[in-house]
Amino acid sequence: MSTSLPPEWASLLRQLQETIRAQSLGVSRTAGALPIPSLADWLAATTGNPEPVTEGFNPWSDDPGANAGIDPDKWRALSRYGQALSALQSAWLEIGLAALSESQPNSTTGHPTFREHYDQWTQTGERLFAERAATDSYGQLISELINAQVDLHLAYGIGEAPPPEDPQELKEALAEARAREKQLREDLAALKAQTATSSAPVKKRSPQKPAQRARSSAKAKPPAPKNARGGATAGKKKTAPARKKKTAS
Amino acid sequence: MSPSTPFAEEAQKLGQQLSLSLQQLSALGVPSIGTTEHETVLRGDGFRLLRYVSKATRNDRPAVLIVYALVNRPWVLDLEPERSTIQRFLDLGLDVFLIEWADPTVSDTDRELSDYISRMVKESVERVCDLRQESAVNLLGVCQGGTFSLCFSALYPDKVKNLITMVTPVDFQTADNVLSQWVRHVDLDRLVGCYGNVPGAMLNALFISLQPFRLGSKKYLDLVDLAEHPEALATFARMERWIADSPAQAGRAFAQFIGGLYQRNALIKGKFVIDERIVDLKKIKCPVLNVYGLTDHLVPASASRALADQISSPDYRELAFDGGHIGIYVSRRAQAEIPAAITTWLKARD
Numbered sequence: 001m002s003t004s005l006p007p008e009w010a011s012l013l014r015q016l017q018e019t020i021r022a023q024s025l026g027v028s029r030t031a032g033a034l035p036i037p038s039l040a041d042w043l044a045a046t047t048g049n050p051e052p053v054t055e056g057f058n059p060w061s062d063d064p065g066a067n068a069g070i071d072p073d074k075w076r077a078l079s080r081y082g083q084a085l086s087a088l089q090s091a092w093l094e095i096g097l098a099a100l101s102e103s104q105p106n107s108t109t110g111h112p113t114f115r116e117h118y119d120q121w122t123q124t125g126e127r128l129f130a131e132r133a134a135t136d137s138y139g140q141l142i143s144e145l146i147n148a149q150v151d152l153h154l155a156y157g158i159g160e161a162p163p164p165e166d167p168q169e170l171k172e173a174l175a176e177a178r179a180r181e182k183q184l185r186e187d188l189a190a191l192k193a194q195t196a197t198s199s200a201p202v203k204k205r206s207p208q209k210p211a212q213r214a215r216s217s218a219k220a221k222p223p224a225p226k227n228a229r230g231g232a233t234a235g236k237k238k239t240a241p242a243r244k245k246k247t248a249s
Numbered sequence: 250m251s252p253s254t255p256f257a258e259e260a261q262k263l264g265q266q267l268s269l270s271l272q273q274l275s276a277l278g279v280p281s282i283g284t285t286e287h288e289t290v291l292r293g294d295g296f297r298l299l300r301y302v303s304k305a306t307r308n309d310r311p312a313v314l315i316v317y318a319l320v321n322r323p324w325v326l327d328l329e330p331e332r333s334t335i336q337r338f339l340d341l342g343l344d345v346f347l348i349e350w351a352d353p354t355v356s357d358t359d360r361e362l363s364d365y366i367s368r369m370v371k372e373s374v375e376r377v378c379d380l381r382q383e384s385a386v387n388l389l390g391v392c393q394g395g396t397f398s399l400c401f402s403a404l405y406p407d408k409v410k411n412l413i414t415m416v417t418p419v420d421f422q423t424a425d426n427v428l429s430q431w432v433r434h435v436d437l438d439r440l441v442g443c444y445g446n447v448p449g450a451m452l453n454a455l456f457i458s459l460q461p462f463r464l465g466s467k468k469y470l471d472l473v474d475l476a477e478h479p480e481a482l483a484t485f486a487r488m489e490r491w492i493a494d495s496p497a498q499a500g501r502a503f504a505q506f507i508g509g510l511y512q513r514n515a516l517i518k519g520k521f522v523i524d525e526r527i528v529d530l531k532k533i534k535c536p537v538l539n540v541y542g543l544t545d546h547l548v549p550a551s552a553s554r555a556l557a558d559q560i561s562s563p564d565y566r567e568l569a570f571d572g573g574h575i576g577i578y579v580s581r582r583a584q585a586e587i588p589a590a591i592t593t594w595l596k597a598r599d
Contacts, residue, residue, distance in 0.1 A: 012260040019264045020469045092461075099462070114259040118470065125462040130546075133427050133459070142455075143434035150436065150443045159443030167438045168508045172515070175522040182525055 009117060010100060016118070077148070077155035084148040088141045095132055099125035266473040273482055274472070280487045283324035285336050287347075291376040295353075295360065296369045298376055301335060301345040311599035312344040313413070314377050314386045316370055316401075318393035319350055319502070320452060321495050325578050326391070328487050332579045337588035343595070344381070348373050348394075353499040358445040360499040362397075362506060367524035370401045374408050385410040387595055392416050392548060392574070393506065396516070399556070400523050403532045411598050412533065413591055415540045416574055418548045419530075420555030422514045427459060428547060429511050437508045441500035449495030457492075459546055488579070517559055530556075536564035538594050540577070540587065547574040566594065 070078070103121040132138050153159050291298035303310070315335075317323035326334040326347075338345050348369065353360060377386050385408050390398025395417025402409040422429050441447065457464045475481045515521040521528045537560060541553035550569065557565060568590055570577050577583050 008254065008257055012257055016260055016264060016470070017466060019267060020466060114256050114263065119467070122462040122467040126460060129461060130427070134425065134430060136430060136433075139427075139430035139432075140434055142431040146440065147434075147436050150439050154439070154443050159445070168441075168504045169513070172505070172509055172513070172520075172522070175525070176515075176520050176527065179522045179525050179527045183527060 012114065013100075013118065013121065071155075074155045077152045081145075081148040081152045084141070084145040088145055091132065091138060091141060095125065095128050098128050102128070263470065263473055266476060267470060270472040270476040270482065273476065273479070274486055277479075277483055277486050280483055280490055282329065282487050282491055283322070283327045284330075285327050285333055285339070290346075290380060291373065293369060293372050295351050295357065295364065296373070297349050297351070298373045299347045299349055300380070301339055301347070303339050303344065305342070307344040308381050310342050310344040311595055312346060312377060312381055312383075312387060313338065313389050313595065314346040314348070314373060316348055316373075316388060316390045316394035316398045317350070318391060319365070319496070319498055320393060320449075322491065323347055323349060323391070325491050325575060328491065328579055329484060332484065332581075332584060334578050334584070334588050337584060338592065341588060341592040343592055346373070346377050350496075352496045353446045355445060358441075358500040360502055362400075362502045363524040365502060366397050366400050367404065370397060371405065371408075374401070374405075378408075383410075384408075387411045387413070387599065389413040389415065389591070390417055392418075396506075396510070399516075399530060399533065400521070400528045402535065403528045403530050404523060404526055406532050406534060409533075409535050411536045411538075411595060413538045413540065413595070414553070414556065416542055416545055416548045416553065416577060417539070417556070418510070418552040419559060420514065420517050420552050421510045423549055423551040423555070425549045426552055428455075431455070432507055432511050435507070435512075437504040437512075441504045445500050446497040447500060447503045449497050452498070453492065453495045456547065488575075517555060530559040531561045533560040534562050536566075536598050537562045538566050538568060538591065540568040540570065540591070542570050542572050542574055542577045544572060545574045545577075564598070568594075 099121055103117060103124045150159075286302040287299040288302060289297050290300045300307075315323070315326065317326070327336065330336060335345055335347070350365075350369075374386050374388075378384060387410050388398045388402065390396070390413070392415070395414040396419070398412060398414060399417065399419070402412050418426075472482075472485065475485060509515040509521055513520070516528060516530070519527060519529060537556070539553060539556050541548070541550045543550050545553075554567065557567070568587075570583060570587060572580055572583055577587060
């Protein structure tokens with residue numbers, strides 16, 4: 001059984017990919033199918049008309065005059081986007097090349113078909129991609145592309161610049177602090193109510209004058225908090241009763 | 250292609266077969282999805298509540314209120330009659346309700362998660378209670394909707410009788426959560442500041458790029474096998490329609506969800522705030538059924554299974570399905586197993 005890749009494999013695969021892409025793009029207009037995504041779709045996804053943004057721009061041009069006349073902010077944003085895109089494309093290229101070199105079809109016929117090669121290629125590629133995609137470095141490439149795209153759009157006046165102060169993380173921290181304060185106040189009110197209730201029967205059994213009752217109330221010792229929230233017991237959580245994970249029945 | 254070798258000949262033939270399949274697919278037109286008969290029982294700001302029509306008296310049946318994610322539409326639960334989780338629930342004797350979120354408009358950019366959870370879900374729950382003259386509901390949350398359902402159940406425990414979570418993230422930073430890695434460093438303030446509402450197509454591109462070889466290439470080449478199967482082609486077209494129809498996300502709510510949960514994992518750290526209240530999952534004491542996919546690449550099983558240690562319910566069960574994030578709704582095996590298992594669990598407790 002021969003499993004070596006025919007010499008024309010890579011070029012045939014590339015042509016087939018082009019066919020798939022061209023065909024599915026045609027269908028998308030009539031049957032609602034999604035076009036195969038490309039990196040350019042990142043721009044198209046958010047503007048619907050990305051071409052004017054990058055038209056005539058070549059961030060890798062050796063000609064210093066090639067991008068003359070571009071506003072410095074736009075130039076900076078375009079460069080950043082170009083670098084982010086390039087970094088991601090490099091990662092994809094590495095994965096793609098590794099997938100090509102590692103693809104070895106499992107054929108029982110002794111003559112692997114193109115389809116067997118193709119299936120093995122996608123399987124290997126997906127495995128290699130999954131390994132790479134789960135790394136922090138790849139995550140940073142994706143985040144940077146998104147951040148660079150936002151920068152690019154802002155530089156070209158698409159969208160509005162966000163206010164620099166009061167970022168989401170700070171808002172969340174403030175919301176959490178307010179919620180904790182609110183919870184503590186509620187717990188305190190509940191404790192006060194509980195204290196008042198627990199001292200009431202004593203008053204009934206031993207009637208006193210109003211002034212005396214007020215003093216007794218003030219001296220009454222509040223009951224220990226029943227839950228772990230707030231006060232001296234804050235942060236000490238009760239251990240939940242042990243539960244066995246069961247399958248549904 | 251020039252067919253100079255048998256190998257090249259086969260590649261060329263595949264290309265031709267693919268063209269044929271795609272032409273047939275194109276001839277099908279835009280397929281219908283979400284066609285199970287229903288009525289609107291509540292229209293609110295940003296949502297409507299649907300109740301599915303059943304031949305039997307509905308109030309005699311256990312009810313389930315489905316809370317779907319904001320991402321994509323809920324019609325994957327009702328793709329076509331033979332692949333409809335909702336239809337299976339009806340067949341098995343449930344009274345089915347579903348919250349359908351409205352697309353956010355420009356004026357919804359500042360809409361918060363609190364608005365979805367503490368108002369829209371709450372109003373829907375109260376309407377279901379009114380219609381059925383009950384004091385609490387059975388909630389079924391799907392993916393992000395499952396996270397919403399967990400928050401609601403923790404904030405309003407008296408309103409939830411039983412809780413079912415499906416492919417629901419709880420721990421958003423497990424080692425195998427690729428999506429979490431990808432969005433960890435995104436500047437959400439600038440993103441939302443720039444776009445307002447986050448375009449659905451952008452999210453779609455992100456989801457598809459999680460499996461680029463399979464979703465970007467193989468599934469299209471595999472169409473050659475469907476050329477002689479019009480029903481299978483129609484199912485494919487319905488799935489494509491569902492995938493492509495991705496609504497925008499209200500900006501602030503998106504930033505709260507991605508920032509608070511994917512970037513800071515606030516829910517299991519006890520720091521997630523909804524409607525000025527910290528969401529304390531320990532307050533969930535009702536019976537819980539946690540359904541997840543063992544090969545889910547969007548919400549890994551580990552992200553869902555983290556729920557077991559977060560809640561106080563003495564009646565907690567798990568249902569692991571050997572499938573992925575979408576297959577758990579549309580595959581034939583899922584259709585045969587999942588709705589039946591959920592209904593059995595629910596009927597034993599309702």
